[in-house]
Amino acid sequence: MEPERHEYKGHRIELRQREGREERAGAAEREEELELLIDDESVRYSQLPDGRYALEDYAYDWTDDLMDLAQRFIDYRDRADGIRREAEAGEES
Amino acid sequence: MGVRKDYRGLTADERDGFVQALKHVKSTGLIDRFARMHARHFSMGIHRSSHFLPWHREMIRRFEYQLQDFRPAIALPYWNSSAVRSTTASLWNNGFMGQFNAAWNLRRALGSDTLPTPLQVQTNRGRGTYNVFWEELERVIHNPPHRWVGGEMSDFDSPHDPVFYLHHCWIDKLWAMWQIENPGAPFVSSGAGFGLNDPLMEWPNRTPAAVIDHHALGYSYDSED
Numbered sequence: 001m002e003p004e005r006h007e008y009k010g011h012r013i014e015l016r017q018r019e020g021r022e023e024r025a026g027a028a029e030r031e032e033e034l035e036l037l038i039d040d041e042s043v044r045y046s047q048l049p050d051g052r053y054a055l056e057d058y059a060y061d062w063t064d065d066l067m068d069l070a071q072r073f074i075d076y077r078d079r080a081d082g083i084r085r086e087a088e089a090g091e092e093s
Numbered sequence: 094m095g096v097r098k099d100y101r102g103l104t105a106d107e108r109d110g111f112v113q114a115l116k117h118v119k120s121t122g123l124i125d126r127f128a129r130m131h132a133r134h135f136s137m138g139i140h141r142s143s144h145f146l147p148w149h150r151e152m153i154r155r156f157e158y159q160l161q162d163f164r165p166a167i168a169l170p171y172w173n174s175s176a177v178r179s180t181t182a183s184l185w186n187n188g189f190m191g192q193f194n195a196a197w198n199l200r201r202a203l204g205s206d207t208l209p210t211p212l213q214v215q216t217n218r219g220r221g222t223y224n225v226f227w228e229e230l231e232r233v234i235h236n237p238p239h240r241w242v243g244g245e246m247s248d249f250d251s252p253h254d255p256v257f258y259l260h261h262c263w264i265d266k267l268w269a270m271w272q273i274e275n276p277g278a279p280f281v282s283s284g285a286g287f288g289l290n291d292p293l294m295e296w297p298n299r300t301p302a303a304v305i306d307h308h309a310l311g312y313s314y315d316s317e318d
Contacts, residue, residue: 048141049284059135059249060239062232080202080243087202 001034001066009078012039013070038070045069095157095168095312097262100184101177102315103170108189114160114167115255119197123159124253127152132249134294143224143283145231146268147301148293153261154310168312171262174208174238190256199254200244208241209234218271224281226271235264266314269307273317280305 005014014037036043036055044056045066052062058073103111118124131139131152139148153169160167172184180203185191194201213233220226238260239246245253252258272278280301282288293299304310 046136048136049138049287050141052141054136054140054249056132056249058240058247059251060236060247062141062236076205076240076247080205080247083202083204083243084200 003034004067006067008071008074011074013037013067013074014040015066034066036066036070038074043070043073094308095161096315097168097266097312098170098315100170100172100189100259107167107170110164111160111167111170112189112192114163115193117163118156118159121159123156124197124255127156128245128250128252130295131252135249137294138287139294140231141283142287143227143281144287144291144293144301145235146227146265147304149261150265150268150304150307150310151293151296151299153258153265154304154312156258157312169258169262171266171314172238172256172259173263174241174260175211175214175234178208180204184256184259190259193255194244197253197255199246201246201254202243204241205243205247206237206240209237214267218267218274220271221275221278222281223275223278224283227268230264230267234267235260265307266317269314270317272305272307 001015003014003016005012005016007013015034016037018033018035036045045053046056047053048062052064053066053069054060054062055069055073058069058076061069061072061076063069063072098107100108115124134148138144157167157169160169177184183189185203193199217226217229217234220229239251242254242256242260245251246257246260280289282291289302289305290300293301307313
């Protein structure tokens with residue numbers, strides 16, 4: 001996976017080289033050193049034994065495409081935030 | 094032998110005793126220690142490997158022992174999320190699991206995803222080999238309830254939410270039932286280090302072979318057929 005940047009539903013998703021490690025050039029190392037950011041906030045992730053990615057705060061959806069996973073996380077987070085807002089509104093009324 | 098029951102079959106005393114025991118192990122720090130342990134090993138083979146089921150069987154059994162130190166009669170209850178699908182089910186009442194959402198800052202968002210269907214469970218139950226069975230069970234039946242509950246339950250450290258244990262108790266039950274229906278099916282390793290006699294993460298003296306027979310571990314389920 002290479003550094004890349006996309007816009008998705010008004011959010012910025014970026015895969016970038018982690019700072020301070022540019023001197024390490026191997027392809028495998030480069031893959032491990034990519035940092036995922038959504039709206040400039042770092043999103044922690046790791047790889048499962050079969051190479052698929054999981055996000056720390058969206059841990060139970062796995063894919064080998066980190067950019068796709070970030071998009072799924074954005075959709076999920078929006079849904080969950082909407083549910084919490086409805087619940088809070090229901091408690092206040 | 095302890096009998097693990099559907100949470101809907103708990104008596105009022107059993108339900109209250111379970112809630113009190115959860116509060117106790119929260120106060121001792123056990124809930125948070127187990128959550129950190131789960132997060133630490135999340136990508137190290139406790140998921141997406143043939144150790145997924147035995148590792149979680151060992152984990153929830155150890156958790157159950159700790160509850161029993163507080164109340165010896167306790168057995169973990171289970172949540173069958175293919176049957177109990179409503180956000181207003183009694184599972185989420187403030188007298189039961191609901192109270193922990195605010196008290197433990199779990200940030201649940203019930204209904205954030207879909208739950209497994211009875212047909213998916215039935216289909217998975219019919220798989221004839223362990224490697225096909227566990228992979229589908231984990232991905233299709235185990236994963237969605239984590240996302241459906243949301244908040245802590247959808248994170249690496251999902252055991253912060255006590256409903257984790259009810260969910261994994263059901264997953265363990267599905268494995269136990271499959272084992273009973275497929276007594277000759279061998280344990281199939283998903284790769285190096287994930288065999289029947291390879292150590293489980295965190296507990297190097299424990300292997301899948303040590304937990305393969307749940308009755309030998311001292312518990313059964315209210316229905317196993």
